[in-house]
Amino acid sequence: MWGSAIWPVTLESGDLILRPIHFRDKKEWTEVRSRNSEWLAPWEASNPAPGGRLPNYRQMVASLNAQARQASALPFVITERIPGFAEPRIVGQLTVSSIMWGSAMTATLGYWVDQARAGRGIAPTAVAMATDHCFGALGLHRMEINIRPENGPSLRVVEKLGFRDEGRRERFLHINGEWADHRSFALTSEEVPGGLLAAWLRRGAN
Numbered sequence: 001m002w003g004s005a006i007w008p009v010t011l012e013s014g015d016l017i018l019r020p021i022h023f024r025d026k027k028e029w030t031e032v033r034s035r036n037s038e039w040l041a042p043w044e045a046s047n048p049a050p051g052g053r054l055p056n057y058r059q060m061v062a063s064l065n066a067q068a069r070q071a072s073a074l075p076f077v078i079t080e081r082i083p084g085f086a087e088p089r090i091v092g093q094l095t096v097s098s099i100m101w102g103s104a105m106t107a108t109l110g111y112w113v114d115q116a117r118a119g120r121g122i123a124p125t126a127v128a129m130a131t132d133h134c135f136g137a138l139g140l141h142r143m144e145i146n147i148r149p150e151n152g153p154s155l156r157v158v159e160k161l162g163f164r165d166e167g168r169r170e171r172f173l174h175i176n177g178e179w180a181d182h183r184s185f186a187l188t189s190e191e192v193p194g195g196l197l198a199a200w201l202r203r204g205a206n
Helices: 023-035 037-043 057-069 122-136 152-161 196-205
Strands: 011-013 016-020 074-080 089-100 106-113 142-147 164-175 178-188
Touching (some): 011 122, 023 037, 023 057, 057 074, 074 122, 106 122, 122 142, 122 196, 142 152, 152 178
Antiparallel strands (some): 011 016, 016 074, 089 106
């Protein structure tokens, strides 16, 4: 499947909007990330090469856009309609990556949310929105999320949504300067025939 067939796309649920990340988002994105540097640092991907650095904002967006054109990623910012602001504000980022077609039909999902907006259901709602889009519109079969065992807030997100714990992966990703173990969680389309978002909203309302 060509990238133009799957991207760009915007997803909405209530006041939450997932839209493509843009170069023009640099100022707002950087401000949010700066405020959350300590909150996010323990879970940040790092470059394992000696002296290796992460890409700057422009390089990151260019790389994500290239992956989207190749139909291997969906790079969203999470935005929210907030009273007092004319336009939805960036409150996080969500990327569907490592999309595999053919006999696999699978992808991996990662995200972060502004600490000031945490605990309001933004992360599980955004994950559910993106997962439903991948299962429905794209026809993918499996979604995977990998989480550090120490990352309590993210573990609660997958627990709330019903992702299955598939076990521990030792030294799986380079995080915050070292190879770190992760727990892998997954969900297949057969497990949420009525949609993950609908199931989450029903549970969240009770």
